[in-house]
Amino acid sequence: MSAPALQTKSLVKRFGALVVSNDINFTLERGARHALIGPNGAGKTSFVNLVTGVLTPSSGEISLAGENITDLSRAQRVKRGLVRTFQISALFKKLTVLENVTLAIAEREGAANDLWRPAGHHRAIIEEAYDLLVPLGLADEALRPVTELAYGRQRMIEIAMAVALKPKVLLLDEPAAGVPPRETGAIIETIEKLPGDIAVLFIEHDMELVFRVAQRITVLVQGAVLVEGTPAEIADDPKVREVYLGESKH
Amino acid sequence: MSEFLSIAISILFHGLAMAMVLYLISVGLSVTMGLMGFVNLAHGAFAMAGGYTLVILMKQQNLPFGVALIAAIVICVILSLILERLLYRRLYGGDELDQVLMTMGLIFASVGAATYLFGPVSQSLEPPAVLRGQLNFLGRDFPTYRSFLILCGALLVTALWLGLERTRFGAQIRASVDNLRMAQTLGINTSRLFTAAFALGSGLAALGGGLGADFLNVGPNYALEYLVYFLIVVAVGGLGSIRGPFVAALIVGVSDTAFKYLAPQYGAFFIYAITMAILLWRPRGLFGQSA
């Protein structure tokens, strides 16, 4: 059981002549808090899409807890505990907050294959969904449609839905994107409070969040890993400063 | 062998003529689809309008063919502009379902309007004397009108492609199909672009409907009856592609002619089967952007 939570070996994705992922070797340890940063167009989201199965790699291998998942479908990867959130809130907007989370749990429990019994009869699922909303402070809004909530709150639902799937590996694609500064605090707290046994990889531009939460940071530039290390090492790395932080030290 | 060759030439000839018509009508649909993501099922109604206007202007007003054709295009463009302002515009960027429903309503309205105005019987096109009869070429006889159709189509397609490649308007369209948001940030007035592209597409459809009246009978059910062909051309060609639909139109035109000639007892069966097979192989069409 010593295999890392998530690992990619020589992962390559090409669109014609355009290489969006160039030989990425990446390891996410169990229980890690790992950030993936890089300038716009560095291939961060493509990397998440490759890992979660939205895109098919041109070559290379992806393994989850030692198991090769390169050829599995998106749904199969989720079933094995690889869960993601989206950069732009991707919720079921017209449905209620509770229903959003319920859908995720029903999927995890396989109840969603039940054609006959009313959804309301799966009571345990609804209760679990409600209980997930409580610590996030979303319980009072459980029966409101998602669209009526502020954007920051929607991001929390996004995370709640991911957690509802009981992931081993959680990929957060810019959890704080588009969230007003006064609401980012709540999101950072939520991420910090995630169960310790979940390995979390998050893509983020908000450096406050990155340096506060991450134990390790990987910097991606032009589809390739530039450097990886602890927050302190990354902050001091001249290559990172030059390429990413936009400073040049000549 | 020479008989085989003769049949092959004949199929290619008629298939090519049909492809020209299909392409002229469908390319506008591909552009509106690629540019605005708008599923315009009623696109064929503009082709029908073109066909009717041409036929009626020639029969009742005794206008010469060329004049009537240009008049038909102008009338359809104006009609399309009115509808674009009045209806289409409201659903840009909206729900695909609403677009389908609204344009479905337009189709039905077009069926009713055409029946009321021109009666339930389909109208036939009487080409001018010059374009009737046969044309001798390399010792073979070809129907003059269809030769004219191919020539006309080839010129128009070339003009369209050159126009889209060389002009500022063309560059804007290509940029916007590629990435709408980027185009907007670059300062392209996409709203006006939409209107212009829509009018261009409708004008081409009217032209195709008019010229092609001897392939696609101009009757009140036009927009319903031939919808499947237009959709096939666009989907097989690849949404938003300009040249893809041309290849698709060639495939549809030639194979439809071939099967109807060689195995008429199966009707349009093969063309549908081929369509399904191509999309099974390439779900985004021949020239669609791959995932």
Next chain:
Amino acid sequence: MTDLSSRDLTGDRKAVVDAFARRHRFKWYEAIPWIAAAACYFLFENYHALGAQIFATILFALSLDLLIGFAGIVTLGHAAFFGVGAYAAGVMAANGWHEPFSEVLVAAVLAAGVGFASGLIVLRTTGLTLLMQTLVVAALLQELANKWSSVTGGSDGLLGMKIDPIFGLYRFDLFGDTAYVYCLAVLFVGWLLARNIVYSSFGRSLTGIRENTNRMHAIGAPVDRRKIVIYTISAALAGVSGALIAQTTALVGLNTLALSKSGELIIMLVIGGIGRLYGAFIGVPLYMIAQDRFSQIDPIYWYFWIGLFMIFVVVFARGGVLGVFERFLQRRRSR
């Protein structure tokens, strides 16, 4: 957290969970269509034949609502399954098998088979390509029915159908008395089935697919499989509807597979309201009764006005009759 607040919370919890868990229970207004249908039997004795057609078509529209309204699968070829069902029942009835229920069953199974097989192919795509492929499937079947005239009667239509009395007792009469009750009963069963599916966990996940397919992938839903399942079920219901029409009119023609059939059905559903389970119950009677009246006066105008009306509904009265009614209720409540 103090004891008090957590106790309050558990109180809330029960209330919220209950509210959520009880959504599937029958509401009083769901009885309205059935009471109305029973009343119409006595009120409009001369219109039983039309009534039977309406019920069968409601079932057809209901099956389409499962696809468009709940699963978000927009199709132009739903008549394919209606036609398969109609021809299945018709061919049996014209060739020596006259028992009505078994015909309906065969129609359902065959339509489901065609739905499943075509679903495997067409559901891989979306948008315009999906529209085209559903349309092509229907066109393919129509061409088949047209050319295979030894069995289907080709463009003349299938004639010479004979249907046994129901349970050996109730003969299909000219006035449509039997047909009225028969179609209403089958519709009721179909509605129960559709209603159950809509409120099941499976049905909720379909709504999820309609609202946000990518998100459903991300929570691990086998989206393609779900779509195929509902496509198959919907096809079966449409097949049953086709069989009912064939049996009660003793006529099956190529138009059962036509695009205009699918298109009209969509219009009926839109008028009533899509994705609301009861849109079919409102839109279909409105359309068919209006058509019955209107087309006697002026058949040419019919398509024109109905098309115009459809545009009006989409642009100005979104959600059809039920949608407008819902907004009206909301506005009153918020006052």
